[in-house]
Amino acid sequence: MKLVYLVLDGAAGDPNLGKTAYMIADKPNLDSLAYKSKCGLMYVIGKGIAPESDAAVLALLGYDPINEHPGRGPIEALGVDIELKEEKEVAFRGNFATVDPLTKKIIDRRAGRGINKEEANELASLIDGIQLLNGKGYAKVKATVGHRVVVVLGHKEKQLGDEVSNTDPAYERRGKVSVALENFDATIKPCIPLNQDEKNRITCELVNEFTERAIKILSSSKVNESRLKNGMLPANAILLRDAGTGKAKMKDISAMYSNLKFSALTEMPVEKGIAKAAGMKMIDVSSISGERKHVYEQWALKTIEALSVSDVVYVHLKGPDEPGHEGNLKLKTKIIEDIDKYYLGSIVKYLEKEDIAILVTSDHATPCEKKAHSDSPVPFLLYSKNFSDGDRIKRFDEVECKSGSFGLISEGKNLLKTVLSFLKML
Numbered sequence: 530m531k532l533v534y535l536v537l538d539g540a541a542g543d544p545n546l547g548k549t550a551y552m553i554a555d556k557p558n559l560d561s562l563a564y565k566s567k568c569g570l571m572y573v574i575g576k577g578i579a580p581e582s583d584a585a586v587l588a589l590l591g592y593d594p595i596n597e598h599p600g601r602g603p604i605e606a607l608g609v610d611i612e613l614k615e616e617k618e619v620a621f622r623g624n625f626a627t628v629d630p631l632t633k634k635i636i637d638r639r640a641g642r643g644i645n646k647e648e649a650n651e652l653a654s655l656i657d658g659i660q661l662l663n664g665k666g667y668a669k670v671k672a673t674v675g676h677r678v679v680v681v682l683g684h685k686e687k688q689l690g691d692e693v694s695n696t697d698p699a700y701e702r703r704g705k706v707s708v709a710l711e712n713f714d715a716t717i718k719p720c721i722p723l724n725q726d727e728k729n730r731i732t733c734e735l736v737n738e739f740t741e742r743a744i745k746i747l748s749s750s751k752v753n754e755s756r757l758k759n760g761m762l763p764a765n766a767i768l769l770r771d772a773g774t775g776k777a778k779m780k781d782i783s784a785m786y787s788n789l790k791f792s793a794l795t796e797m798p799v800e801k802g803i804a805k806a807a808g809m810k811m812i813d814v815s816s817i818s819g820e821r822k823h824v825y826e827q828w829a830l831k832t833i834e835a836l837s838v839s840d841v842v843y844v845h846l847k848g849p850d851e852p853g854h855e856g857n858l859k860l861k862t863k864i865i866e867d868i869d870k871y872y873l874g875s876i877v878k879y880l881e882k883e884d885i886a887i888l889v890t891s892d893h894a895t896p897c898e899k900k901a902h903s904d905s906p907v908p909f910l911l912y913s914k915n916f917s918d919g920d921r922i923k924r925f926d927e928v929e930c931k932s933g934s935f936g937l938i939s940e941g942k943n944l945l946k947t948v949l950s951f952l953k954m955l
């Protein structure tokens with residue numbers, strides 16, 4: 530038996546707030562799969578926790594998202610092949626954002642999301658390599674996808690700690706993980722040490738000086754001059770979150786699951802970094818771009834190819850999350866429909882012919898009404914053609930899956946082992 534593990538990023542919503550994209554979408558493949566599948570609902574990390582994708586994906590893969598978390602900063606750095614010097618460098622996930630340079634009020638946490646690759650690389654190059662703390666410290670900045678950057682702060686002599694707060698007010702640091710906040714004061718926060726350790730204080734000095742310097746340099750950049758001229762928001766600040774030091778290390782995922790072979794198809798640095806740290810075979814999809822129809826059909830082909838060399842193929846599609854953050858229910862629904870039509874439409878017949886199971890879920894809910902991640906439980910379905918007793922659920926959504934035979938899973942970290950055991954793959 531083999532398994533396709535399909536994660537639709539942020540696709541779930543909260544039916545208590547209104548009809549969700551899953552409920553509205555015309556998704557014949559997901560709905561007919563649900564009818565023949567065993568379904569359920571799941572708190573990905575736990576009730577009351579609105580996870581970021583990093584902790585959520587760790588849980589979906591069976592890691593403890595709190596105690597086995599290598600830190601999002603190092604994960605994103607690994608995702609874009611940045612090596613970290615242990616305890617001499619700290620990595621952060623960053624956002625290009627738009628702020629009022631005087632008040633540090635945040636106008637847009639993502640500078641309107643309209644940053645193209647050339648602009649992002651040009652802006653990053655202006656602050657990459659700046660010296661800090663009178664030459665004792667330094668910054669490395671790498672643009673990744675859209676408004677996202679990886680920032681590495683280093684010190685030439687002193688040890689650095691990673692127990693420091695976020696300057697990005699939208700995510701609150703709780704131990705190794707950050708949780709999404711529904712309400713927050715949209716102002717860049719000072720970075721403060723989370724304990725008295727001297728090395729954390731030094732990291733905070735680096736962060737706060739870097740934040741100030743970045744605003745000054747970016748605000749006077751030619752890129753932002755032309756963005757303003759074209760009526761776009763300037764990307765004149767970097768919001769930092771999820772500090773981590775040292776290489777992202779995780780248990781080898783094959784060793785966790787009876788030496789099953791895992792492959793991964795991912796889009797974003799965070800999922801790429803997790804898959805690499807877990808020891809998965811990375812399937813290169815970087816050359817696939819263009820219209821969603823083409824992208825999803827190509828991803829389906831790559832999934833089928835990966836199945837020839839893997840027992841489990843992890844597929845993480847980012848699509849539905851961003852319109853969730855923008856509150857755009859229409860676009861979120863359309864993207865789910867396109868995934869259903871072009872990805873699942875290209876693979877379901879193959880799975881049935883080859884007797885391959887598929888597990889479909891989300892890493893978290895991103896309800897359009899909240900424009901943020903929420904702790905709402907996410908629906909999942911497990912399909913295998915051998916199931917004679919599917920749940921006869923008519924639609925794949927948050928309401929219908931509640932009555933699925935898997936019931937409500939309280940912690941997503943138990944899902945994969947449960948499913949692999951159920952499929953007798955362990």
Ligand SMILES: O=C(O)[C@H](O)COP(=O)(O)O
Pocket residue numbers: 582624639677699850854
């Ligand atoms: O898209 C991402 O990178 C995250 O899931 C959301 O991060 P953001 O709120 O900083 O965009």
